[in-house]
Amino acid sequence: MPSQASDKQYTPHQELSFSTPVFHQPNDEIDLKELFLAFWKGKWTIIATTALFSIVAVAYALNAQQWWSSKAQIMPPQLQDISGLSQQIQQFQPIFDIDQGDGTLLKSEELSDFASPDKLFGHFIQEFNSANNKRDFLDSSQDFQQFKVQLEAEAEAEAEAEAETTLWLYAAWFQKISASIVDKNDENSPYELSFQATEKASSYSLINEYIDFISQKLHHDVINNLTAIISTKKQELFQQKTMLELQAKNQLEIEIFRAEYALEIAKAANVTKPIQINDGQQLFNIDMGSLAIEAKIAALKSIKNLDVIAPRLQPINSKLMMLENLTVDNKVEFTSFRFIGDVEKPLTRDKPKRALIAVLGTLLGGILGVAIVLARFVFRKEEDA
Known part of the structure; x- marks a missing residue:
């Protein structure tokens, strides 16, 4: 008799559930x-x-280390700010004007840049940002020298190269002195001057000292350049005068030689008084007669003022006489900028x-x-x- 177990029926699902092992997945949450x-x-x-x-x-x-910045805003100077310089230039202007030979003068532009507000202002900004000027000023500044000595002592204690430290120091401080336009999209925008230092008071004093330093250097450069261009013009006039005098002397000698030859010919021809000769191409004119030719020779030999022979010498001599009586005033006062915002002490530190x-x-x-x-x-x- 078959067993009851053999009569038992298994479904596929039940078989799968018994045969499949169960795994527990780890929870990563x-x-x-x-x-x-x-x-x-x-x-x-x-x-x-x-x-x-x-x-x-x-x-x-x-x-x-604390850092403070003092700032100021500037614009190009007004005409009244450079009136002294303009007067200096105007007195020399006739010397540079060109005589066109018909009674009119052509005004020279050689001196125009010296009294141009925009040119002077641009020169000031260029000098303010000059690395050489920054170095010269810092070398004369006690505040910077104290900071430099301290940094070099620290570098020596840490066995660092002193020369490299000094170069880095100058480069870093050069970045702390600047003149930059406030609004790059506006041609009439003012410029901002800035000087960053380790103390509030020193920042204020250093920017004022540096502005004075650049102003004095610019004043010195302008006066020296003006003196140099006037000296060059004077040398040019002297050269023109020498050339014209040499030409006049040669021309005078030729005229005397011709007159002397004409005198000999007139005497040989027994022409003592003026006669009419219908030949305008004679090399030696004897139509004046020997008496007149003798008078002409005497007159030519008595000429001392070569302006009679070379009229172009007259304006040159006049300009040279003006230069002898004119001098450049080295102490003339003018400013190459004007403040629209005075230098003020910083209220807050930068760093x-x-x-x-x-x-x-x-x-x-x-x-x-x-x-x-x-x-x-x-x-x-x-x-x-």
């Missing part, structure tokens, strides 16, 4: 409750890290931004503390798994 609990347990790590970074940030902010440094240091410490706690939590969770 992070439980927020566990995470918050981990942060709570690691709160002292977060607090300690945040406090440490805050203390370091505050200490750095309090001990970092360091103490509050910002403290806040950023605190945030960085807090983020690092949270990261440490989070890393511990993840590692422990992996170990438990």
Whole structure:
């Protein structure tokens, strides 16, 4: 008799369910409750890290080198600012004007740049930004020299190259002195002068001293250039005078030689009084007669003023006489810019931004503390798994 077990029927589903093993998949999701609990347990790590970074940030902010900037805004000078220079130039203008030979004068533009407000202002900005001028000024500044000595002493103590340190120092300070246009899209925009220094008072005094330094140098350059161009013009006039006098002397000698030959011919021809000869191409004119020719020779030999032979000498001699009586005033006063905003002492420091440094240091410490706690939590969770 067959057993009851053999009569039992199995469905495919039941067979599959018995034959298939069951695997438990790991759960990678992070439980927020566990995470918050981990942060709570690691709160002292977060607090300690945040406090440490805050203390370091505050200490750095309090001990970092301070930098202050004094600024001023300037524009090109007005005509009244350069009136003294303009008067100096105008007295020399007739010497440079060109005589066209028909009674009219052509005005020369050689001196125009010296009394141009825009040219003077552009020259001032160029000199203000000149690296050579910055170096010369800094070398004469006590504030910079003290800072330089301190930095070189630190470099020597740290066994750094003193020459490289000095070059870096100059390059860094060159960036702290600048003259730049306020609005690059506006041609009439003012320029801003800026000088950054380690102290509020020194920043204010240094920018004023540097402005005076550049103004004096520009004054010196303008006067020297004006003197040089006048001296060059004087040499040019002397050369023209020498050339014209030489030409006049040669012409006078030729006229005397011709008259003497004409006298000999007139005497040989027994022509004592003027006669009419219908030949205008004679090399030696004897139509004046020997008596008149003798008088002509005497007159030619008595000529001392060569202006009679070369009329172009007259304006040149007049200009040279003017130059003898005119001098460039080295002390003439003029300014190559005008203030539209006076130099003021800085109200706030440029560097360091103490509050910002403290806040950023605190945030960085807090983020690092949270990261440490989070890393511990993840590692422990992996170990438990």
